[in-house]
Amino acid sequence: MVGLGTYGYAAPTMTKKISAHYDVPEGVEIRGRYSEEFAKILNKDALQFVADLQREFRNRLKYAMECRREAKRRYNEGALPGFDAATRYIREGEWTCALVPPPVADRRVEITGPVERKMIINALNSGAKVFMADFEDALSPSWDNLMSGQVNLKDAVNGTISFHDKARNRVYKLNEQTAKLFVRPRGWHLPEAHILIDGEPATGCLVDFGLYFYHNYAAFRSNQGEGFGPFFYLPKMEHSREAKIWNCVFEKAEKMAGIERGSIRATVLIETLPAVFQMDEILYELRDHSVGLNCGRWDYIFSYVKTFQGHSDRLLPDRVQVGMTQHFMKCYSDLLIRTCHRRGVHAMGGMAAQIPIRDDPAANEAALELVRKDKLREVRAGHDGTWAAHPGLIPTCMEAFNNNMGNAPNQIQTMKREDAGNITGEDLLQKPRGVRTLEGLRLNTRVGIQYLAAWLTGSGSVPLYNLMEDAATAEISRVQNWQWLKYEAELDGDGLGVKVSRELFGRVVDEEMARIEREVGKEKFRKGMYKEACKMFIRQCTASTLDDFLTLDAYNSIVMHHPKGSSRL
Template identity: 50%
Template sequence: MSQVTELAQGIQVIGPQKPEYKAILSEEALAFVAELGSRFAPAINQLLAGREARQAIVDAGQLPDFLPETKDIRDGDWKILGIPDDLKDRRVEITGPVDRKMIINALNARVKVFMADFEDSLAPSWEKVIEGQQNLKDAVEGTIEFTNPGNGKHYQLNEDPAVLIARVRGLHLKENHILFDGQPLPGALVDFALYFYHNYLTLLKKGSGPYFYIPKLQSHLEARWWAQVFAFTEERFCLQPGTIKVTCLIETLPAVFEMDEILYELRNNIVALNCGRWDYIFSYIKTLRNHSDRVLPDRQQVTMEKPFLSAYSRLLIKTCHKRGALAMGGMAAFIPAKDPELQQKVLDKVTQDKELEARNGHDGTWVAHPGLADTAMGVFNEFIGPEMDNQLHISRDVDAPITAKELLQPCEGQATEAGMRANIRIAVQYIEAWITGNGCVPIYGLMEDAATAEISRASIWQWIKHGKSLDNGQLITPALFRSMLEQELKVVRQELGEERFDHGAFEQASTLFEELTTSDELADFLTLPGYQILTQETIS
């Protein structure tokens, strides 16, 4: 039986209660969690139902478009409240999970911002969620340190660390270990409440503030819900309106049609939008799943030069800069290579990608590894220069209006046998890592997170559904997928070694991957069934 403890009125905690967790799961902190849960958790079901209703319309044949009922907001002359000084220059940001060593290395990297992630690069086990909050509290207080038990190497913060932003979980994810009135609370509220409560005063005293990244938004109504959460929190703690600052990821296809509206709803708190390109590709597949003329090729072919992704990037920049918000670019997921020749190829690819973003007018970009920070910084330094903080002056007003047709334009390219096999190997390895507690995984020279596996399984599902063929003429069927899955599992076993493979959870991962990929309906998120596997021991 799992341990169940009532630590605050209406709040039950399921899972091991280590002594060091008391600092995070204090009665006062959980009372605030309960306040947010009672006021705001019920509305999430309605917001998620709204997603399903809008998806049903697209499934029935109607393509997404800009909302006629909010045209006055898009046409209006208004701006966001403003950007704090320590968030005006964000030319390079690094991202990663809330692991203790990772936090120190990321904050010490030669970047402007570290996005500490409770979402796509974290497998949210009970221990990692609570210990992650403790790690961030220590980082904010400047006391975080870590000694590697293997080699004795010691890590601690440098004098001028990067600005810290916490990314909370998406609205679709529950926290099964914290119940309010017997029901699991939304992971987003738990992450927000605990980080805010334990750190806001220290951050404000340091001249910074409680800063957040919000993922997976699909509509301005969801942005309005977040605005209400922020407004309540600011009033509850006697803070000036707009003290909490947020950056929203535009990583779903529905959200790209509501960027003005999202900025407007959050205008007191928002400072930027971000091109979450990998999840955006996944969302393109998922949203247009019934449209046979919108099938994407291999993910390796779906680059930012493709018309539908270029339009997405340019519209985000134009929209943000018109409203006084920063426009953040996407992720360089490469990992530095030991081989000098291969390393040069990696740096060349990163440079090319970041030059495209900077030239378009993005104010900053993401890297997944400290070893890429100097390359990305060099590109943005060249475009922004030492005298400026950002590229807000680039309005893109001379551009022709970007239409829904451009944002939905079919992508040229083909499904290939090599690409399908790569999808299978990558997805199986990532899912195996995720369900065993690791959400940020180096695979074939890239630092992968959940978006990778989502694209991989959704692409194959889409190819099967619409009867597509590979470049070698083979029809893509469930039988072909299962055959390749069996073959590629043997390849993975050979690559990783028998001991690692046999002691891992690859059978469970491949079963989940197969179920998701061959089902009649495309599952919304693989992390939903994955979370049940991840947490089965602590909540059973």
Template identity: 50%
Template sequence: MASLENVEVLGRIDGAYSKILTREALEFIVLLQRTFNTRRKELLWRREERQLRLDRGELPTFLPETKAIRDDPTWQGAPPAPGLVDRRVEITGPTDRKMVINALNSDVYTYMADFEDSTAPTWDNQVSGQVNLYDAIRRQVDFTLNGKEYKLNASGPNGRPTPTLIVRPRGWHLEEKHVIVDGSPMSGSIFDFGLYFFHNAAELVKRGRGPYFYLPKMESHLEARLWNDIFKVSQDYIGMPRGTIRATVLIETILAVFEMDEIIYELREHSSGLNCGRWDYIFSFIKKFRNSPSFVLPDRADVTMTVPFMDSYVRLLIKTCHRRGVHAMGGMAAQIPIKNDPEANKVAMEKVYKDKLREVTAGHDGTWVAHPQLASIALEVFNQHMPTPNQIFVRREDVNVVASDLINPTIPGGKVSLEGIRINIDIGLGYMEAWLRGVGCVPINYLMEDAATAEVSRSQLWQWTKHQVKTAEGKTVTKELVLNMLQEQTNTLSAKAGPGNKFQAAADFFATQITGEGFSDFLTSLLYDSIVKVGTPAKL
């Protein structure tokens, strides 16, 4: 049991929060922090050191020191846990109470409750999200808002169980500055994971499920090893058998794709597969190679899942997962229904259908949607082409992806356009303004945008300006061009939004990130201090 001496909680812990921020729960997460935070910081330093090598021209490749793991055909990940055998459609979204109810009532198989990219990590968002999940697991989450009643259905659609809950904590790089341990902020990952696990692991098992997680933003198998050690300590602490926790890793960095075997290996008894985190993956590709003119990518719309480096990533992920007996999950359909334009909506939904058809025929075991109305499209495709609960038996022995395939920036027909610049400014600015108001996902142009898509927008603008790219219209992308376009869009959006908006504040931050000069590792890190509202230390 950890002492709470030299621990400060700088956010409120009264009311409903008091059942989450109990002394026992705080002792648990403080124990994890003191045990593992030094390793977390060392791994973040390794990221910085690796970036310096990439900037000097080193290219990533498969690790020679772990070749024996990749070549060994005998080891396997864990068999699917209860509620994770069939994951053909997963819905994702933040942890506000309305979203939690709507997601668990959706015609899907699992719900990824997100403390990461679709949540702006204010104290209230993070702790109230824990309250909402605590209540939902115990079926006590019903509430009334503006006269409308929201409540959980007795069971899932079509006689299925209620969708299985999977939680995504924040990535290793983020901190929780409302909790100070021995003079340093707590890891956001440990805070999110620890509180959820401590309060709900035993209750979930009692109800026929388990503590399941999605792990974001990792760049190496050593980062997966850290998670695995945390899992082991956590299960031992509460007297739960090791292997009860299951974790799906989002392969959403260009470095992690070279260590997929190793990541599954590190998590073995806790592994439930890998996921194609497509938008963060594109962001990572740009970010890691941003200083090289050879890796300039065209407009976001041209960077589809069928371009060479994305197709290679998908095929290798499926082959790797199925060889190890775990799920290979597909990516996000970010579209939302266009209610006032049937023709435009038809076009958008056809794109969703084709994307899901590509995934299931490639061998994916399931896919993501951002909106409940997209679930029926995804289900139609997967039900037709995947009659079994998963298709781990599709081994993809035909796939032979080499290192150069994964970093091939060639995109036939791709171009940088003035419209692409405007769209990136629109998305980045719109998302950052919402984030500064405490909103982590926002509909823009009938797409549900989160931190990942804003990061693609930001990094592309930086890259194009840094390398003075010529647009399809013959214009050179300069600092002056993007800053002028940014201010024009800021004025337009601010006028439409009316008083009290944060577009100018968002533009001030955005302007530091798109000129080919300063580049923060993550937008969320850049903006985080703006939404931290620390109070006097609570009495523990």
């Protein structure tokens, strides 16, 4: 027998438990590997705090997830997302959020990356204004990755973090001047199967938030000064009711810590199609704790397909053609800027995913020129800052914002974008234009399989074809293949007149697997999990019903429950 947790995740039944190795409060069970270092993070009081959060909010969370499922059912039956008439008074009201805290008023360039030790040091030293340490799309959520990430962040907040790269015989330490630290926990939908609370898998984001906040709020505020923080990024929300839960979590944490209401601040990623119609409402629910919204554009494209999975007339063109010049994407960005500045908070731009091309100066300069144009578009539209995936992009991004913003920390007061007040639901839902090609199908397949193979072996942020891929871009690959297969999309270009069928997809998979083997080498291909990833990717792309998230299915493959005593052998 297996027990179903909060999200329908099938937790394997174990006859042996390892909770005795950790000093756990009543009702809490830990099934991850024991480590003395992890035990400092997973102490009894910290686990009690996480358990209290889980118990107080789990029923509200279950209701929010049921609302998601009900909305999906409506969209699959032909309905379209839209502005909620019941909350029109919020959208038309003249309220504002709390003032932006001085320590994070200037966020013109932010770098993102997983909570790996060397990455944290390099990102904090990168020259960016903010580093977003990621427990979500850039991290494979294995037990060791998650708990090591908590250890690493605790050391970073304390200023004691270092890393000895033995291969290079180099020690990495923090500079005197570092970026401000934000943390992104996992989304509401993801479980943490290694920690059970009252017999159910814990909510992943409450584990990430709870452990980080409990161990770091005092040192963080002391180091950052001015009585604000910690700071967070909140992913994958679809409705303001989910933001309201986060607001209540923040209030409970502040009360527990004895710090002022509004000390915790968060930026919400608008990365689902339903959420673009809820931006005012999301800010309203978090108004004492908000510091803005962010254009999570890769996940937004993924969400467009997922939301319209039942609509055969909304097939996306090749993913490389779905950029910010598409009408529905430009309107999304413009409306986000107007909404944020009207409410007095930051409107953050999207990711520059390019990585330096060291062996080809011409190609590298062409890639940097694409970044330069994208960042000029963002700053001139009114964004207050942007994201970069690699330290090598920071000077290019910084130059674009410095040249257009000058000494002002942001554009909240100067770029109101009243013209964006005319954006309608039809604008936000306009069908994307472009062609569908055989090469697009091939690229989706190559990227999806290689990303999954890396994710299954512990890497959630993967350089592929001169771009930094994470779960969001892998999701686009998966859902686009699924959509084209389900509706037998007709290909343009070299594939003119050919429809995407299972037979064609099978041939593409075989050919792309052979290409991957050539590119990575036979030895790495043999030792990697490419065949397992391929099977998983095929299953996801050909499923009769689209799975909500690739990582939910893949998560079962990285859960490792340790029997009692194994960690001390």
